[in-house]
Amino acid sequence: MLFHQPGSGTDFRLFGSVGPGNWPPVTLRSIHLSTVSNSMTLSSPAKRPILHRTVLGNGLTVLVIENAVADIVSARLLIKAGTGREARSQAGLFSLLASLLTKGTTHRSSMDIAEQVESVGASVGTDASVDYSLISLKTVTADFETILALVAEIARDPSFPEAEFDLERYLTLQSLRSMKEQPFTLAFNALRAAMYGDHPYGLPGIGTEASVANLTPDDLRQAHQAFFRPDNCIMVVSGRIQPEAAIALAEHYLGDWAAPETAIPAPSYPPVPTTATHAVIPQSTNQSILILGYPTPAVHDPAYAALKLLSTYLGNGLSSRLFVELREKRGLAYDVSAFYPTRLSHSQFVAHMGTAPENQAIALQGLRHEIERLGQEPLTKDDLEATKNKLLGQYALGKQTNAQLGQLLGWYEVLGLGVEFDQVFQDTIRAITADQALAVANRYFRDPFTVVLGPELATG
Amino acid sequence: MITTTLTFPGTVHRLENGLTVVHQHMPATPVVVADVWVNAGAAQEPQDWMGMAHFLEHMVFKGTERLLPGMFDHTIETQGGFSNAATSHDYAHFYMAVAADALPTTLPHLADLVLHAAIPADEFVRERQVVLEEIRQAHDDPDWVGFQALSEQVFPDHAYGRPVLGTAEILAQRSPEEMRSFHQRHYQPDNMTVVIAGGIPLEPTLDLVRQAFRAFPTPPTSPPAATPGKIESWWGVRRQVLRIPRLEHARLTMAWMGPGIDDLDAACGMDILSTLLAEGRSARLVRELREERQWVLDINSSFSLQRDCSLFTLQAWLAPEVVDAVEALICERLSTLAVQTVPLAELERAQRLLVNDFAFSTETPGQLAGLYGYYSVVAAAADSYSYPHRIRAHTPASIARLVNTYLSTNAYASTVLLPTT
Structure with a gap:
């Protein structure tokens, strides 16, 4: 488009580009690298649209959020299985599966699918995350049924053509190489590997060169058969559509999708390393990248909300503690922040910054000090209240579009928390006391895993 | 495809002092975004002040006579809002998203920052370190390096060919006084558009903007001249x-x-x-x-x-x-x-x-x-x-x-x- 706004890109645009920015150059006051966080700061409008939830006969959960403001319907099918379900030798399986979904069904070729989507100016995207896989679509209201029908076909009857498989696997291997160009990604991959050991969360979502090279179309077929079934999926429809109409369409295109008799086995996760490690990665970069990670619990843990609060206090926004202390007061960084992703299994609390190589020692010390201080001194009453307002306000701002709200509620279903968690979470945040936050910080912010990436001379 | 002919749903107003206000009421949303656009991007810089427009964008958040550094961010974020800013060749812009009922108390702060940036000398030196980190990070990004090189190739004699971030060498030679004169020259009402979109009707919006955006800086007597240069096609x-x-x-x-x-x-x-x-x-x-x-x-x-x-x-x-x-x-x-x-x-x-x-x-x-x-x-x-x-x-x-x-x-x-x- 004639107008390029940073960060305004449509959410899962199907055939997206691998590269960032274009001309004209725009620099932001602050840009966070936390796309890896998959954080919950997606959020909801204040005039709450009405939510309908129903479960079809075959076990498919359907959520409908009616919001007539724009002539747009967005829908997503979340599948409760992601890279966290992969054996180590098959890392990258779900990511490759996701990219093959739009590349052929029993009735259509890759180009047929692309032409059908693009000829009506819709977007269809697929993605694999750690705890779920996703097919999403966005259309103007008039085209919704056509594209929903296509998405249903993609979800139910992908054909995994050999030639398309070879192409996508090749492109995945090339993407793995691209990751090495990005200092932050390289450092973060090292941190994740150290913190998770044999746990499937320890590898990049797209796998490793060795695992991807070994994948076959049959592996994809088996994973599809095992997990893409109606009783393992959530369909979320949001936008200018009546709930009855949306449910009727879901019934029509997905109602006769049969669930196998056998239950899906519960996931089992190996234990994660408990002894912190410290890695130094020599790279001839201009900036050093510092990342710390503290092992922290999953979304079902009682400490979850307090950790979200601490993460907001420390690392979210221009008034956050890390930003103010390390950037505004000391000029040590342009980019400094923290995140605590929502996970079904073990999570991690990550803080990171980029700094001049000669500053990396004091910067690392400063990061640790600010984080671990919270286990010694309670937040003041003002800080606690301010942080709650900030977290809840940004949570609400992140639910502005149909797609954002649909994604959030669908994700809560995936996590087994249900749509009511939207409210429960906010109530829990409001109720946190300074003592609770102190106890959680004291328990978890002790001995971080660290990764320092930068020029060799300075990393000695 | 949407078949009806779309007409501009907002309204444009020119205030008495020359300031442009664009407004759109969106009754269904509880949020308001205020976005101040200034025709003062990198193309307005004298060549040896390269990077000034962007550096100033950072310094705007370093306070005024009434607002200490960091107070604005704290106020906005603790009310659940957020703010940010960006600079390109043609513009710098400063924006915030807040709950609609918070606009009357927060818009005056945003206006105060943009119009009355104090640019304190100690903050100038410290924030320059931050910009240098931003430059270092950019140089570690091959796509940034590539696009910068391409821009120079297409616009060898024009500001569009120069980096918005400037260079470490040039930034080291700049002073807070120079930045103030750049600010005073360009941050003037006829050079600025305030956009307000969201859950607030037109009348209160215009009143709020009129109140907040007055007392513009006094233009300097010998303002630094922009040297955008020329653009020439080639064979x-x-x-x-x-x-x-x-x-x-x-x-x-x-x-x-x-x-x-x-x-x-x-x-x-x-x-x-x-x-x-x-x-x-x-x-x-x-x-x-x-x-x-x-x-x-x-x-x-x-x-x-x-x-x-x-x-x-x-x-x-x-x-x-x-x-x-x-x-x-x-x-x-x-x-x-x-x-x-x-x-x-x-x-x-x-x-x-x-x-x-x-x-x-x-x-x-x-x-x-x-x-x-x-x-x-x-x-x-x-x-x-x-x-x-x-x-x-x-x-x-x-x-x-x-x-x-x-x-x-x-x-x-x-x-x-x-x-x-």
Whole structure:
């Protein structure tokens, strides 16, 4: 488009580009690298649209959020299985599966699918995350049924053509190489590997060169058969559509999708390393990248909300503690922040910054000090209240579009928390006391895993 | 496709002091976005002040006589809002999103920051360190390095060819006094647009803006003159090859200068061309180069409208060995496009994609404020909504004319990034 706004890109645009920015150059006051966080700061409008939830006969959960403001319907099918379900030798399986979904069904070729989507100016995207896989679509209201029908076909009857498989696997291997160009990604991959050991969360979502090279179309077929079934999926429809109409369409295109008799086995996760490690990665970069990670619990843990609060206090926004202390007061960084992703299994609390190589020692010390201080001194009453307002306000701002709200509620279903968690979470945040936050910080912010990436001379 | 003709749903007002206000009431949202656009980007800098506009954007948040550094961010964020700012060649802009009922208490602060930046000397020195970190980080990004090199190649004698971030050497020589004079000269009402979009009606908005945006800085007596330089077209292929450390894949970027803001119809047509060539799997170059021949890992195209000159680019990620072949093939396909008109169905597909993309990009107050502000800087806010209409008006013949006029295979620039060996 004639107008390029940073960060305004449509959410899962199907055939997206691998590269960032274009001309004209725009620099932001602050840009966070936390796309890896998959954080919950997606959020909801204040005039709450009405939510309908129903479960079809075959076990498919359907959520409908009616919001007539724009002539747009967005829908997503979340599948409760992601890279966290992969054996180590098959890392990258779900990511490759996701990219093959739009590349052929029993009735259509890759180009047929692309032409059908693009000829009506819709977007269809697929993605694999750690705890779920996703097919999403966005259309103007008039085209919704056509594209929903296509998405249903993609979800139910992908054909995994050999030639398309070879192409996508090749492109995945090339993407793995691209990751090495990005200092932050390289450092973060090292941190994740150290913190998770044999746990499937320890590898990049797209796998490793060795695992991807070994994948076959049959592996994809088996994973599809095992997990893409109606009783393992959530369909979320949001936008200018009546709930009855949306449910009727879901019934029509997905109602006769049969669930196998056998239950899906519960996931089992190996234990994660408990002894912190410290890695130094020599790279001839201009900036050093510092990342710390503290092992922290999953979304079902009682400490979850307090950790979200601490993460907001420390690392979210221009008034956050890390930003103010390390950037505004000391000029040590342009980019400094923290995140605590929502996970079904073990999570991690990550803080990171980029700094001049000669500053990396004091910067690392400063990061640790600010984080671990919270286990010694309670937040003041003002800080606690301010942080709650900030977290809840940004949570609400992140639910502005149909797609954002649909994604959030669908994700809560995936996590087994249900749509009511939207409210429960906010109530829990409001109720946190300074003592609770102190106890959680004291328990978890002790001995971080660290990764320092930068020029060799300075990393000695 | 949306078939009704869209009319600009906002309103544009010129206040007594010359300030432009753009407003759109969105009753269904509880959020308001205020976005202040200033015609004071890097193109307004004297050449030896390169980086000043961007550095000033950082310093605006360092307080005023009434606001201590950090107070604004704290106030906005503890009310659940957020703020940010950005600088490009044509503009700097400062924005915040807040709950609608918080606008009366927060807009005066945003205005105070933008109009009365104190630029304290100690903060100037400290914040310069932050900008230097930003420069270091940019230099570790090969795509930033590549686009910077391309910009220099296309605009060797114009500010568009210079980095918005400036350089460490030049920033080291600048002073708070110089920055204040840049600020006083450019942050004037006739040089500024305030966009307010969201859950607030027009009347209270205008009152709030009038109250908040007064007492502009006194213009300096000997203001520093901008030296944007000149833009000249060229004949022949300007080609450069850069060796980049730590690079895994080569990049090929090709660029052409496009129509200006005086010809928005043609500019919209360039968007159509960009879509035809590289938006989506069924687009010509994606289909042939990525899906069929498998010569590139990805290819995309973009068309960017700027005040003094627009730019059309094609960019591919690929193996070093095929760079020349891909460049030759792209030239061949562009030559074909110049002589064979595009099939109607293909044109309609591109038009539909762009018109829908426009609809998808005008959903939230933040998107609208950005859109209106950007158009206000390069053209006029109301022009933004002529976009779908202009896109739909194109025909195979008008597209062929654009290819002939603008996408010559005998006159373009290309930048190739290769790994160091």
